[in-house]
Amino acid sequence: MNVINMVLLVMIVVAGIYMATNYTREVYKKKKGVLIKNHGTRKLQRKVNWEDWKDFFWRNPEQFAWITVILSFITLFGLAIGNIVGYIISFIFLVLLVLFLRWAKENYLNFPKIAKERLDKFNEEVRTAIKKQVTFEADNIQKFADKDSEFDTEPKVFEFPVDTKKMPAHPTYKVLKDIIIEQKLEFLVLSREYFSICQSAPTFKLFDHRVAGKLEHKKGGPGACNEFYYSQMANVQYDGKAIRIIYDGEREDAVFTCKPGDKATQPAIKALKEKLRLTERQKFHKMQEHLSYEEIKAKRIKSEKEDKDSA
Known part of the structure; x- marks a missing residue:
């Protein structure tokens, strides 16, 4: 009987590992070709996948439920075996369950912070590039009178967030409901002699590594701006x-x-x-x-x- 229980336990563990591996493979299957093409190595792909899964574990709350159920089941099954081997297995998986729950709680609370940091970093890069694009660096007045309060040389930048998408949160996970996963900024910039309308900046996408960092920003830049002079207003x-x-x-x-x-x-x-x-x-x-x-x-x-x- 003990042999049968051990065989069943091994089969359950193997099945759990297989399900977790298969689920992870399905989640990142679509990204695999893109990441290999962009970065050229599987090593970097695995690193990006791991960081994405670790930082944004709660992007899919169902995986928390599955992992909790599997660890809890194995813990209880070990107790049901009723011998020393079962107790050891039960203790090991109980420790894993406690550690996982603590980590999941911290990850849940840190999710909004990490998402906001990435959004702020991306937007700041776009703002800097836009401001540099609309500023005429050869302007002598701009060059020598930047800090003079008598001259209105510093561009006034007004930004307008558009196409904002937030995390589709389950009612149980209310902390996630205000997380911005996609957003684009449009700018109205008032310089000394003209104003610029900039509406082609790249879109921030939290879960897409091609645009959620410097890669897309360096590749596409801040986008084109249309200039209009005040003289004929x-x-x-x-x-x-x-x-x-x-x-x-x-x-x-x-x-x-x-x-x-x-x-x-x-x-x-x-x-x-x-x-x-x-x-x-x-x-x-x-x-x-x-x-x-x-x-x-x-x-x-x-x-x-x-x-x-x-x-």
Whole structure:
């Protein structure tokens, strides 16, 4: 009878190991070819797979349930055998179960922190690249007056998160519900003489190593930006769906789509209207300068004519 129990125990352990291995293979089967192609070695592939599984174990809560059930079953089965071998096996798997539960709890609590760190790191790289792209480094005023409060040389960057996807959390796992797994940033950047609309930055994907780090950022860069000058601005309006910068003449208006609830919407509109007022004042000063020039020119012509008549 003891021999039969031992055989059954061995079969259960082997079946459990096989199920866990097969499950892991299925999870990363789709990534295998991509990772080998991108990184060139199976060693790095295994490292990435392990880090992904370790950091984001709770991306699939079902595996926690399966591992817990298997370890618990083997522990109870060892007790059911009723001999020293069974007790030893039961004790070993009980220790493994306790260690696994402690690790799973820590991993569960750290999941949001790790996800946020990766998102913040990725977004900061994109912000830096966008700011560098829209800044004209050869501008002498920009170069020598960056720290002078009298000059408005530092670009104002307004960012708008779009296409945000969050972790589809099971009701039992409420800590996971606010984790962002995909997000893209669009930018409205106000420089000294022009503003830029940047809507082609790469998308952050937490579970895709091709874009959740520097690889995609270096490959694709921050994306292209469209530049628009303030000099021909006529008005700034918001229609509930987009900021619309209206231009004089037949030039097409600049449109930046954003939601009313975005934190940056109202500050961006306010900053654009300030630029519009500044542009209008500059136009007015130029008109005044032109009128003064015309008056001086008229007086000079009149004076020269009087001098000729008197001569």
